[in-house]
Amino acid sequence: MSTPKDKLDRLPPTVVIENIQPSIEGGRYPVKRVAGESLMISADILKEGHDVTAAVLKWRPQGQDSWFETPMIPGENDRWSATCLFTENRPYDLTIEAWQDEFGTWRAEYLKKFGAGLKELRTELDEGALLAEHAAQRTGTPEDRATLEGFAARLRNGDAPEGAAVANDETFVGLMSAWPDRTLSTEYRPYLKVTVDRPRAQYAAWYEFFPRSAEGKPDSGSKFRDCLPRVDDARAMGFDVIYFPPVHPIGFTKRKGRNNSVTSEPGEPGVPYAIGSQYGGHKAVEPELGTLDDFDWLVGEIHKRGMEVALDFAINCSPDHPYVKEHPDWFYHRPDGTIKYAENPPKKYEDVYPLNFYNPDWRNLWNEMYDVIRFWCEHRVRIFRVDNPHTKPIHFWEWLIGEIQRDYPDAIFLSEAFTRPKMMKSLAKVGFTQSYTYFTWRNTKWELTEYLTELTQTDMRYYFRPNFFPNTPDILPTYLQTGGRPAFLIRAVLATTLSTVYGIYSGFELCENVPVPGKEEYLNSEKYQFKERDWNAPGNIKPYITKLNQVRRENRALQEFDNLRFHPFDNDQILFYSKATEGLDNIILVFVTVDPYNGQSGFASIPLDLFGLGENETYQLHDLLTGERFFWRGRRNFVMLNPHERPAHIFRLRRLVGQDGSEQIFG
């Protein structure tokens, strides 16, 4: 039986450090940042008694020995804070260290006594001298040491006023603070984790297309070698990530036909999500698209253009997948021993066999999934859009992403989980870099305001990076089906300015909007067939998208995520929001109608104080889409939008910075 003293093998923490914010599930999961971004950390820091406490925020890339440090500053109610900056695309540790500041305590008490007129302070002077002598031993340079020894001597030999002079000497106070005695300090454990991604994790524009549809031929598929015109077109529009649905061999058994028919005709290309055939599985490419060399060539060409490739990671196996023969135990089995296909009773998906992540040989299955991702990393792919991650174990992803990012910290994983809110959040917490969102179905002013406020103003902003897709191969939302071309313009404005990462599924720029009747699915979807397309069809919105991407590129406020703020506008069809950089050197105001049918207008209430504008100051609104310039003053200003011609203003707010003769200059 242990005795009370047994628990005292080491001194318990001398300082209480708790309620550190931000922290995800009490530090269980990392906060996300991108390289070059800073983070403000705050915490409750408490120590007994009345002595002065000191604290520092510490952070370092994992595996590095030494910490970066910055002093924490106490605010109201024992809440301390400091800001740190992350520079490398690596996982970081972060913690707080606090201790009783003996020197600060001595200094405060000495000056109090001296101020109260006490003259006999010999003991206090000697105490100060001792502290200075001890600090001298801790210094890193002979100069600092000599300086501190000099102050120590003054304290040891001086009288009360001399002590006060030393206690108030800036050099002395600075050196004593720089070389504190941390013997009894408390370091917060376990360390908090920060995943620091590369900037493109936060700011990017994705363009999704099926390689086989690159040329838009009606009866046959394009190959990797045919994809460059499509890539160049996307580049011209301003996209920087080319996202391909699965490029792996497509199964033949139970291959689906046009419009999801359960049978297919010979020659039909099949669904890229039914992965695996005699030509290989997840580490092979569909022969109809070319060879692995062709793929590598295409990746190289895309990289040359300053863009990169995102691949789909869909853990689906067709009945022809090599795993079925090599690892039948990885699948689910019926009592008669046959392998089960996917079901959502009473629906059957006979072209796909789901994997059993808890099968007795689960370690090898999980490791094979790791090998698949690693294989494509070695083929210079660093972005993975993961299909339906919410149907695989959540902690499988934590392991997989963690292991991949250990060697490839620049790897980006996008969670395609359109499911319950907490599941989507959980996947983001365990490691997904980005997430699909409900944006696809948020159309009204109220819906958008509420959802974006949750994304950008709650704790979600620390771990959930929304990648806004107005459409996907699986989803043609009702709004786009019914709103005509204006609906596409409006959704483009919203996707590009509300989030920093967004993507479109090709065809969006052509305003393709013919659904399977009664469903939010594309009719004659290229998921199931070859698809004829004129990539420059009349009525396309490519110039508008090009302009939007340009505006994003030229305005840093639009590359920051959680600076979004909504402002009052007296018409429920018009959204008014702003994004501004911290120093207010880039202020963007967006007015966008959500009514794709009728003109809308109303009065905005401009939050002048937020932008540092005076009540009577004239400011310029420079419409970045049209080049027009407007001059406003005060809070209440009129805006009129037309979904066909002018669905939105994206204004850069410029203030008067000078005068050239009679001409006012706005900067």
Add this chain to the structure above:
Amino acid sequence: MSTPKDKLDRLPPTVVIENIQPSIEGGRYPVKRVAGESLMISADILKEGHDVTAAVLKWRPQGQDSWFETPMIPGENDRWSATCLFTENRPYDLTIEAWQDEFGTWRAEYLKKFGAGLKELRTELDEGALLAEHAAQRTGTPEDRATLEGFAARLRNGDAPEGAAVANDETFVGLMSAWPDRTLSTEYRPYLKVTVDRPRAQYAAWYEFFPRSAEGKPDSGSKFRDCLPRVDDARAMGFDVIYFPPVHPIGFTKRKGRNNSVTSEPGEPGVPYAIGSQYGGHKAVEPELGTLDDFDWLVGEIHKRGMEVALDFAINCSPDHPYVKEHPDWFYHRPDGTIKYAENPPKKYEDVYPLNFYNPDWRNLWNEMYDVIRFWCEHRVRIFRVDNPHTKPIHFWEWLIGEIQRDYPDAIFLSEAFTRPKMMKSLAKVGFTQSYTYFTWRNTKWELTEYLTELTQTDMRYYFRPNFFPNTPDILPTYLQTGGRPAFLIRAVLATTLSTVYGIYSGFELCENVPVPGKEEYLNSEKYQFKERDWNAPGNIKPYITKLNQVRRENRALQEFDNLRFHPFDNDQILFYSKATEGLDNIILVFVTVDPYNGQSGFASIPLDLFGLGENETYQLHDLLTGERFFWRGRRNFVMLNPHERPAHIFRLRRLVGQDGSEQIFG
């Protein structure tokens, strides 16, 4: 270098269980309950895919092998909950276990397929049979086993409709749910902790007096053997805890005199908080009070009366304390080697030497503090009021209280920390059973409403038990100094009905209110001198206090803490609040004025729905202080209070339960 598979030595959690509420600092500190009390636990529980999930809440006294279990029920947005009951005065562990409910999944899918008209369900029937056979192996009784085997046979031999009949059989579903396959279940770790105290930790009335003042003699002190009349008087008033300031030997060196004079005359008794003399230290009693045997006798007499003793634990040493000679290294030293007295610059407290809890021999000091508490536990004391705990290391208390409660789970510690909010909370989190509060200075309706709402409606209610003292030997609040006898009546009503634990420092019942001018301190405080008193002086409020304690004893709603609710009243001088038991069998309404000078009146808005009353129902308000009965109907009702005669109504709300002839009966 480790490879990805190395991380897979065991299966990661299969279910995400997080955001468990309540939990204090993510489970770092225990939640507090008393034996007989229940606790609702909720959590986010998430699993991949579309299978049915099952979860149980589990709890057990620490050290016990088997768990109590109750199923958790899913509510909105993946939030699950269940309620557990604690019966023993011991520390408990608590956790959640969740797993994929294979049977529930099979059942749901089977019934969906059957409902969709599928006839060929041979595979599904066999799967069900297998599940039933496996469950049969897990059963605890031969009967259950046989029953399940019977169902398994029906599934194995039956057709589709027979399968549906079995799937809908209540006995079958019940047994399958009772014997689930938890092989792949996830148990939340680390376990959450619950400190389950005895009921008196939550519901008690304390009476504090200085033993030396028991008889109220002007020139000499009373002894332990003289204390029974005071104890009996307190008992008659309804108190159940007798709290003594320190009873240890008082130092002679630098002994303080009347009204905190830095010098004392021979024969002056000294401050009980300057502990230690040639007669001993913290494990001895002051000879002027008697012997340890006398103390034991007094404790025994108090126990015989159904009451108990609370002792003061003040870690202060007079210069004469035995520790000073035996353990000089436990104290702070000046550079010249002398021991430092306490200071709050420029003030000096030369009669007290503070202990250095981080001195090199800290282990022995800490252990000695443990021994002191243990010593008094062995002398049948189980309640300790700890003086100024916030000037000692926070984690010292965590260790000390934890170690004491390991052997004496009935030990109660009251934190006397009148300091910053987060420090007070922190001490409660690390283990203090009860805490002094700001109640002493909260006088207005707004202040009281705000503070009590924080105490009873936020997370504080799970760890911070307020012990309301309207006065202490150190604090005579301005309100009591200036408000006359009505102020004492009002504060008594507030203390007894707003919290479940409260106490008065003797003299309160006599409305003693003479301060040191300009301070919140008692003039001629018995801390420093003998004090003459007539314990039945005219104008005393003993009958009122007696009544209040009786009302508390007879109404269970007043013994529950976080059932306090404030309701609208249209006069800012009158507080209106209620306390009700969960079943509404005891509903107490309190109307109390906070104006000690003038009569006040106004209209209440009765929350009828909260009490299950109809808009037109007549209900009876039985004034428990006076016996009067009023009949009200509807929401808006008039109340008039007078601080001298009737500072408060404490109503029991009774509803019509029957009719006896023409007489209505309210129960």
